[in-house]
Amino acid sequence: xxxxxxxxxxxxxxxxxxxxxxxxxxxxxxxxxxxxxxxxxxxxxxxxxxxxxxxxxxxxxxxxxxxxxxxxxxxxxxxxxxxxxxxxxxxxxxxxxxxxxxxxxxxxxxxxxxxxxxxxxxxxxxxxxxxxxxxxxxxxxxxxxxxxxxxxxxxxxxxxxxxxxxxxxxxxxxxxxxxxxxxxxxxxxxxxxxxxxxxxxxxxxxxxxxxxxxxxxxxx
Amino acid sequence: xxxxxxxxxxxxxxxxxxxxxxxxxxxxxxxxxxxxxxxxxxxxxxxxxxxxxxxxxxxxxxxxxxxxxxxxxxxxxxxxxxxxxxxxxxxxxxxxxxxxxxxxxxxxxxxxxxxxxxxxxxxxxxxxxxxxxxxxxxxxxxxxxxxxxxxxxxxxxxxxxxxxxxxxxxxxxxxxxxxxxxxxxxxxxxxxxxxxxxxxxxxxxxxxxxxxxxxxxxxx
DNA sequence: ATCTTGATTTTGATTAGTCAAAATGTATCA
DNA sequence: TGATACATTTTGACTAATCAAAATCAAGAT
Numbered sequence: 001x002x003x004x005x006x007x008x009x010x011x012x013x014x015x016x017x018x019x020x021x022x023x024x025x026x027x028x029x030x031x032x033x034x035x036x037x038x039x040x041x042x043x044x045x046x047x048x049x050x051x052x053x054x055x056x057x058x059x060x061x062x063x064x065x066x067x068x069x070x071x072x073x074x075x076x077x078x079x080x081x082x083x084x085x086x087x088x089x090x091x092x093x094x095x096x097x098x099x100x101x102x103x104x105x106x107x108x109x110x111x112x113x114x115x116x117x118x119x120x121x122x123x124x125x126x127x128x129x130x131x132x133x134x135x136x137x138x139x140x141x142x143x144x145x146x147x148x149x150x151x152x153x154x155x156x157x158x159x160x161x162x163x164x165x166x167x168x169x170x171x172x173x174x175x176x177x178x179x180x181x182x183x184x185x186x187x188x189x190x191x192x193x194x195x196x197x198x199x200x201x202x203x204x205x206x207x208x209x210x211x212x213x214x215x216x217x218x219x220x
Numbered sequence: 221x222x223x224x225x226x227x228x229x230x231x232x233x234x235x236x237x238x239x240x241x242x243x244x245x246x247x248x249x250x251x252x253x254x255x256x257x258x259x260x261x262x263x264x265x266x267x268x269x270x271x272x273x274x275x276x277x278x279x280x281x282x283x284x285x286x287x288x289x290x291x292x293x294x295x296x297x298x299x300x301x302x303x304x305x306x307x308x309x310x311x312x313x314x315x316x317x318x319x320x321x322x323x324x325x326x327x328x329x330x331x332x333x334x335x336x337x338x339x340x341x342x343x344x345x346x347x348x349x350x351x352x353x354x355x356x357x358x359x360x361x362x363x364x365x366x367x368x369x370x371x372x373x374x375x376x377x378x379x380x381x382x383x384x385x386x387x388x389x390x391x392x393x394x395x396x397x398x399x400x401x402x403x404x405x406x407x408x409x410x411x412x413x414x415x416x417x418x419x420x421x422x423x424x425x426x427x428x429x430x431x432x433x434x435x436x437x438x439x440x
Numbered sequence: 441a442t443c444t445t446g447a448t449t450t451t452g453a454t455t456a457g458t459c460a461a462a463a464t465g466t467a468t469c470a
Numbered sequence: 471t472g473a474t475a476c477a478t479t480t481t482g483a484c485t486a487a488t489c490a491a492a493a494t495c496a497a498g499a500t
Contacts, residue, residue: 005457027478040458042479047456059465059478089309090335103327109320115310225487247448260488262449267486279448279495 004106007075009034009044010053013064014072018141024061073133078113079105080126080133085116087127094127094178095169128169129160129179129216147185147195147212155184155200156217163214176202177215224326227295229254229264230273233284234292238361244281293353298333299325300346300353305336307347314347314398315389348389349380349399349436367405367415367432375404376437383434396422397435 002010012033016025031041049056053068064072082101086092092100108116117123117135124140125131133139150156158181161172172178182200188209189196195212198204207215222230232253236245251261269276273288284292302321306312312320328336337343337355344360345351353359370376378401381392392398402420408429409416415432418424427435 003456028476036457037459038478039460039480044457046479086332090332090339092331092335096331100329100332103329104324107323107327109323111312111316112306112310112320115312119310223486248446256487257489258448259450259490264487266449 002071005044006048006053007071007106009048010064010068010072011075011079013054013062014069014076017064024057024063026061030062070137073137073139075105076139077133077135077137078108080130081113081116081120081123082108083126083128084120084123084132088120094173095166097127098164099166125160125179127179128162128164129158142218144216144218147183147197147207147215147217148188148209149213150185150217152185152187155182155220157182157220158215159218160216161214162216168214172215175199175205182220183217222291225264226268226273227291227326229268230284230288230292231295231299233274233282234289234296237284244277244283246281250282290357293357293359295325296359297353297355297357298328300350301333301336301340301343302328303346303348304340304343304352308340314393315386317347318384319386345380345399347399348382348384349378362438364436364438367403367417367427367435367437368408368429369433370405370437372405372407375402375440377402377440378435379438380436381434382436388434392435395419395425402440403437 009030013025013030016029016033017023027038027041027045030045031038034041036044045054045056045062048054048068049062052065053071054062055065056062079101082104083097086097086100087094114135123132131139131141144159145151145156158177158179160179161169161177163169176199177183184198186196186198186204188194193209194206195209196204196206197212229250233245233250236249236253237243247258247261247265250265251258254261256264265274265276265282268274268288269282272285273291274282274284276282299321302324303317306317306320307314334355343352351359351361364379365371365376378397378399380399381389381397383389396419397403404418406416406418406424408414413429414426415429416424416426417432
């Protein structure tokens with residue numbers, strides 16, 4: 001059984017790899033993500049490499065092996081199913097479940113996970129719209145546009161929020177931009193780095209383009 | 221935040237103290253319960269004593285302080301609410317939830333615990349009949365007789381099973397002796413150390429007195 | 441009063457995960 | 471081609487929790 005620490009390194013490596021597909025994750029980046037000093041990341045990665053979970057290339061970076069990826073996906077599955085469970089069954093708030101799941105993901109047994117999955121009807125996305133890997137580690141990641149790059153004037157549906165900060169999620173909530181809700185991008189001003197949108201319900205809002213890029217949409 | 225290890229020591233000290241009220245728990249006993257060598261128990265207890273969670277008397281034993289007891293009760297509350305939750309909401313089997321709760325009890329936040337508690341309607345006993353401490357650390361422990369010492373021929377109700385072994389609990393299940401079910405003790409043979417009982421539904425069974433002592437009952 | 445026995449405590453080592461700070465590489469810029 | 475800047479790795483130290491084995495203590499038996 002991998003420790004919680006190992007599970008966290010693998011999980012974070014997985015999501016870091018998604019951001020820059022094909023590239024190695026540098027030690028500096030990994031250390032920042034994990035909140036440790038770079039030397040700690042180096043020694044941890046060497047241990048993970050010895051267990052065959054990552055491929056480590058000294059002085060250039062690290063990448064998950066397929067074994068490491070399977071484990072990472074399993075952790076991610078637990079995390080996301082737990083999040084949805086906390087929202088749907090226990091009625092916790094959208095914005096706070098990430099932190100809770102961060103702990104629970106390491107102690108949920110396969111049996112409990114299976115019950116949770118059944119109880120939720122084998123869902124495919126969590127409350128933030130993040131895809132839930134299948135029990136066999138399959139994950140489907142349909143290409144998506146964000147409010148920063150989708151078509152103008154065409155109605156779209158919010159599909160995913162790529163930020164787990166409670167404060168940010170609360171803002172998203174109050175602006176009527178939760179996954180599932182409809183919205184139209186009215187205009188973009190590249191100089192002002194601003195995106196003006198009209199939610200289906202709620203008044204017109206202008207977002208900075210950094211924020212707009214964290215809100216993914218799909219065609220209605 | 222106390223570590224899982226600390227929480228486990230406190231929890232086990234609490235239950236060990238219940239078995240022999242007023243007495244100190246010896247290092248040997250504690251070591252056996254925790255599955256560590258005696259020296260480990262000694263050094264752990266010294267650390268707990270430094271944090272004010274236990275009162276340690278070298279070479280004679282240890283007892284929880286009131287602070288340590290509050291913490292232990294909090295852990296026990298989480299453990300037992302989680303057990304009931306797993307049975308009632310997720311439909312897990314009676315006999316297997318102890319092991320699951322053993323892990324979950326250390327990572328359930330106050331907020332989640334509160335939702336679980338509400339969701340179950342503020343229950344007072346877990347699936348094995350063990351009392352659930354209140355949020356303020358109150359616990360009511362009504363005096364109880366067991367099948368080994370209650371009145372003969374008087375109908376009683378099974379209230380609590382004092383053993384968490386899955387195999388034992390499955391036996392209890394199959395014998396129709398789950399908490400809530402009715403039973404009559406027909407006779408006891410002190411020489412054979414045997415107790416013969418007739419469950420309300422199910423056929424007459426004879427138990428060894430050690431086993432009978434682990435099944436607590438209350439008047440119907 | 442001394443011996444023996446068995447529990448308890450102490451000592452020294454180990455593992456996982458971490459940090460601080462020194463040492464080393466690498467890449468870029470002049 | 472250096473020199474410099476910055477990332478990376480190494481080294482040494484620390485904490486929590488543990489074990490093995492030696493040392494110590496307390497009590498009862500002789």
